[in-house]
Each structure stands twice: as structure tokens, then as C-alpha cells.
Amino acid sequence: MDSVxxxxxxxxxxxxxxxxxxxxxxxxxxxxxxxxxxxxxxxTIGTWIPIxxxxxxxxxxxxxxxxxxxxxxxxxxxxxxxxxxxEYIIQIAYPAVNFSTDLPLMITSLLGNDASTSAQVKLxxxxxPEKYASEFEGPSYGIEGIRKFAGIxxxxxxxNMIKPxxxxxxxxxARIFYETALGGVDFIKDDELLGNPPYSKPEERVxxxxxxxxxxxxxx
Numbered sequence: 235m236d237s238v239x240x241x242x243x244x245x246x247x248x249x250x251x252x253x254x255x256x257x258x259x260x261x262x263x264x265x266x267x268x269x270x271x272x273x274x275x276x277x278t279i280g281t282w283i284p285i286x287x288x289x290x291x292x293x294x295x296x297x298x299x300x301x302x303x304x305x306x307x308x309x310x311x312x313x314x315x316x317x318x319x320x321e322y323i324i325q326i327a328y329p330a331v332n333f334s335t336d337l338p339l340m341i342t343s344l345l346g347n348d349a350s351t352s353a354q355v356k357l358x359x360x361x362x363p364e365k366y367a368s369e370f371e372g373p374s375y376g377i378e379g380i381r382k383f384a385g386i387x388x389x390x391x392x393x394n395m396i397k398p399x400x401x402x403x404x405x406x407x408a409r410i411f412y413e414t415a416l417g418g419v420d421f422i423k424d425d426e427l428l429g430n431p432p433y434s435k436p437e438e439r440v441x442x443x444x445x446x447x448x449x450x451x452x453x454x
Contacts, residue, residue: 238290239271241299241327250365251327253301254344256355259321266303266322273353274298274326277343296332301325324355330366384420392420399425404434408442415450 246253256273260266278298279288302325333339345357373379381387394414396407411422422443430436 238293238297239274239300241301243301243325246299246301246327247361247363250330250363251299252330252340252344252363252366253325253327253361254357255359255361256324256326256353257321257358258324258353258355259319262318262320264320266305266320266324267300269353270300270303270324270326273324273355274300276353277326277346278328278332296329298329299327301327323358330363335369386420392418394419394422395425396422396428397425399427400431402428402434404438404442407434407439408446411443412446412449415447416453 258266258269260269275297279292279296302323304323306321306323328340328343333343344360375383380391384391396402396410396414402410407424414422424439428434
């Protein structure tokens, strides 16, 4: 299995793999190669034990690959020799086909399961292959599209977020919306921390905020 578990960095970067870079600290007696291998397998096909259904083809196409392991600082430095722990940087390549353009699933693949339990790693960096990045179309409007939509060309666009971040009912948020809109702000948005809590459903906020916007128009 080593032939499909380990790969050279220069080879994998020509393929459709997302490369994750991790930091990990281990007891000095721990085999870091085994730990990295366990992480690469556990985050992809999910088991390193032979079970029905795991074929060589599945390993080749969907299993993670260990790309690099670096000890930090280098083991030949005196400061590292007598410690009971070792620190490493590990790079693992994940087949992009496993999660496609589903970013939450990608993060789960890179940092869930083994990465949050048995491996105890810290994700430092993510490297995207050109083929994978090209699947994202980018912003729907872009800066020029937003300016055209808002009818604003020559000045800065003014945005306001409704605060406090959480805790407001739709009617309470609408009151802030109304008072803010009277001041001439261009865009008003919920804070990013406000999702879909039971006391403020998105559809209820939309209805109340729309009423507030219509009330502002009548005042103007």
C-alpha cells in the first residue's frame, strides 16, 4: 500500500489534489510516519484495516497521500535532542474528487474525524490545484456589478451591520434597520453570527426588514 500512500510533492501538484499542511507535536518515541499515514487514510477512505469493499482502485483514487514530513526544528539542533517531544510539519494530499466544490465538506475532510481526535493536528495551510480552483466561478456580481446594482459609481459604498450580533427579534432588528436606513446607508446586513436561531428566523427577518425599508421610502 506504500506505493499509493506516499508521493513526491512535484508529482502530486500536477494532479487534482488539495494539499493540507499541519503542525503536530508527538512523544519522541512515536513513529511520525505511521501517524501521518493514519491521518491520510483516516481522513479519506476511513480505515487502514482490510475490509470488504476496499479495493486497490479505491485506494488509488480516493485515499489521501503523505507528501512531506519535516521535523521542526531540525533534529540535529542541540535544543531538540533532549526533549521528550518532537514537533513536525506534515503535508497530506487529499483527492479533490472526495469533496468537489463543497467547502464545508472539504474542511471536514481536512480537519474532522482523525484530525480532531487521534492525530491532534493544527491546520496551517491549504494549497489548491489549478483544476480545483477553476471550478469556482467567483462572485456573482463583483465590484463593478455591485456598483451598477446600487447606482453608485464615484464614491465609497457604505455598509451597516445590525448590532448586537445576536439576541434581537425580527421586529427589534427591523427597528434598527429603519433608523439606520434613514441615515442614508447603502446596504444593511445581518451580522455573520446571526444564522437561523429559533427567536429570529431568516424569513421573518426578511418580512420585517422589507416593511422597514418601505417605511423609509415613504419618509423620503
